[in-house]
Amino acid sequence: MNKLRKIFLWQYMLNKRLFHKKSFIVLLVLIPVMVFGMKLVAKQDSGIMTIMLCAEQEGDELAEQIIEELLEQDSVIRYTVGDVETAYSAVQAREVDCAWVFREDFRQKLDAFATEDADRQAPVYIIAQEDNVALMMARTNLYGVMYSHYAYYLCENFLQNDVMQEEPVSEEELRAYFEKTAVEESIFFVEYIDQKAGEAEIPFESQEKDSLLMIPMKGLLVVFILLCGLASAMYYLQDEEKGIFAWIPAESKWLFSYGYLTVAMLDAAVVVLFTLCLLQKQVGIRDVFVILLYVGVCAVFCNLLRVLCGKAQNLGRWLPLLIIVMLVACPIFLDFGKGFVGQYFFPPTYYLRAWKNDGMLLYMCLYSLVLGVGTVGLSKLREGL
C-alpha cells in the first residue's frame, strides 16, 4: 500500500513538473482542437481526383440528372460542374484531372446504343491530359451512373423491337413496372474476419467509412504518444547527467525509469482517447486497455532507445529519422500489408493493428517482452564495459 502511494506521489510530482510549463498544456489542448478542425474540414468536398462535369446542351434533362446523381455520390472523386468552353482550359491548366462532357441530345445518343444503331456516337467524351489508372477507376463510376438509365432503354428497346413489335410499349407503363419491381436491397454484405461472433453482417453501403483525409489521424495520434515517451527519455537522460537521480538505489532505477517515461505518455493517451471520442470512434473499456498497453509498449521501446543512445543529444539526433521511418513503415499513410516486416519494429504498428484485433494484443506483449529483455541485456553490457 505504501509502495503504491509512493508511485502515485511520484507520478503526481513528475506531472506537476510537466504541467508547470504552459506550452505543454497548450500542446495537449491543441491536439484535439486540430484534429477536430481537420474532421470538420474533411467533411467538405475532397477527393483523390477532381472531375469537371459538363452538359453540351443546356437544359438536357437526362444529362443534368446524371450530373446531379454524380454530384450527390458519396465518393472519393470530387465533381465540379462547368461548361465545355472552360473544360479544355481547366484540364490543360491541371485545375481538374479530366472533364466528362455529356454530348448534345444525350438521351437519343444513349438510346442509339440500346437500339444498336450503326451510326451511333459515344454519348460522352472525356477530356484529359493523359489516361491513367485513377481515371479508369473513375470511368467505372461514370458507367455505373449512366447504366442506371441505360438499363431502362435496353429493356424498353428489347420489348419494343424484339418481343412486342406488333403493339407499342407505353413508356409510362414500363416506368411504373420499373419502379414497382425495383430491387433496392444490397447484393453485397460486409463481414469482418476479426469481428466478434454473433455480430451481424452489414450492407455494403452502410459500413462506416472514414474520410480519406482522416485515415492517418489515428496513426499520427499514436506517434504523438510515442514521441512524448521519447522526449521524456531525453529529459530523463538530461536529468541523469545532472545527477538528479543519484539518490535512487541502483536496483530501483529501472522501475523508476519506466515510471518516469510513462508520465507524459499517459497524459497524451488521455488526450488521444478524448480526441478519438471527438472523432466519434466508439471508445470503450477495451480501447482504454489497448491504449494503456500501448503506453507500456512505448515505455519499453523508449527505454531501450535511452539505453542504446546513452546521451540525450544522441537520442535527439535520431528522432527525425525515427519519425520519418515510422511514418513510412507503419500503416499510417500507406499500408504495405501485414507481410511487410519493417513495420513490426515500431510500436505504432501494434496499436494500429490491435485496435480491433485481439490476436495482435498477444504480439504486443511478446514485442515488449523481447524489447524488455533486450534493454536489460544492453544495460548489463554497458555496465560491463
Next chain:
Amino acid sequence: MYKWNKYIGTQLKRVIKTFPGILILTLVLSLGMFLALQIIFRLHAQREENQVVQVGIVGDLSDSYLGMGITVLKNSDSVKSMANIESMSEQEAREKLKAGEILAYLVIPDGFVQSLVEGENLAVTYVTTIEAQGIGNVLINELVTAISDMVTMSQNAIYAMQTYLVEQDRNELLSVATEELNYDIIGAVLNRTEMYEMKLLGVSNHLSLQGYYFCSIILLFMLLWGINAVFLFVKDDVSIFKILYARGYGIPGQVLSELGAYFVLMLLNMSCILVAGMFFKSYLGIEIQEWEILDSGEQFLFFCKMIPLVIMISAFQTLLYELVSSVINGVLVQFVSAVGLAYISGCLYPISFFPETIQKMAGFLPTGVGLRYLQKNLSMQNVGIEVLCMTLFTIAFAGAQILIRKKRMIGK
C-alpha cells in the same frame, strides 16, 4: 561590429561543434528518406503495371453466366488496373486475408445466378478486416459500389420486362425473352468503353508524382530536422541573454546571430543531403523526370535557389525554440508543427486531395509557399511572388522571436 562578429563566431562554433554528429545522422537520415522514396516510387510503378490490391473470390464459378461475369470483371480495364482478382477456396482466402496477402475476398453463394434470375437476391459477402483502412480499401469500395449498382439495375430491367410480359398475358415468351435480355445486358456491359470517347490533350507543364514528392520530402525533412537542434536552442534559463544584453548585445542582434548560425547548420546539412541524395538516387535507380532534364549547372542552381527557403524555415524553427522552455515541449512542438504543416500543405498527401478551403489556406502558409517555391524551381518557373512571401514570413518570424525574447527577459 567587432563584438557582433565575435558573438556570431561563438554561435557558429557552437553549431559547427555539433556538426559531425549531426552529419552522420543526416547521412543516415538521407538513406532512410531515399529508401522511403524508393518504396513510394516502386509502389507507383506497380500501379502503372496494373496491380494495386489483391482480392480473392470464393465460390462455385461453374455457372456459365457467373464464370463469364467474373472473367469480364477481371479483364475490364478499371478492375485490372486496380485489383488482381484470384479465385481460391474459402480456407485459403481466410489464411491469405489474415496474413495480409489479400485485401479482401468475395464469397459467392451457391445458386447466386439463379437467385438473381428469380429475384431472391442471395447476398455476396465481402470479407475484409476491420483494421484494413487505406487507399486500396477506398478504391475497392468505389468499385464494389459501382458493380453492385450495375447488377441491381440489370435485375430491375429483367424484372420489369418479366412483369410487363406477365401483365400482357405473354407468359410463353418469358423464358426466351429473359435469356435474350440477359445477353443484351452482358453485351452492353462488355461494350461499355464505346460509351465514351477519349480526347487526350497530352501532358502539359506540371510536375510528375516523383517530382512532387521530391519537393515534398525535401520540405518535410527540413521541418522535421528542427527536432535534432532542440538541445542547441531551447533554453529554460534566460540569464545568459540578460548578461549579453547588459554587455551591449541587443536582442535583435542576439536573435539574428542565432538565426544565422542555425541557417549555416541547416545549409550544411542540406548540402550533405543533396550530395548523399544524388549518390543514393543513382544507386537506387530512382528517376525524377524534371531533375533528369536539368543539366548539372541547373541542378546546382536549384540547390542555390533553396537558400531563401532554408532561411525562412530556420527563422520559423528558431521562433518555435523561443516559444518553449523544455526539451519535451521543444520536441513535441517541433513534431506537431512539422507534421501538421506538412500534412495540410500537401507534403504527405498531394494537395489536390484536400478540400478547396484547405488548398487555399495552404497557399498562404509558410510551408505551402515553400513547397510551391520548390516545385516552381524544379519546373523552372518564375518564383518572384514566392520569394517575396518568404521574405515577409522570415521578417515576421524573426520579429516575433525578438518580441518573445524581450518578454521572456523582462518576465524573468
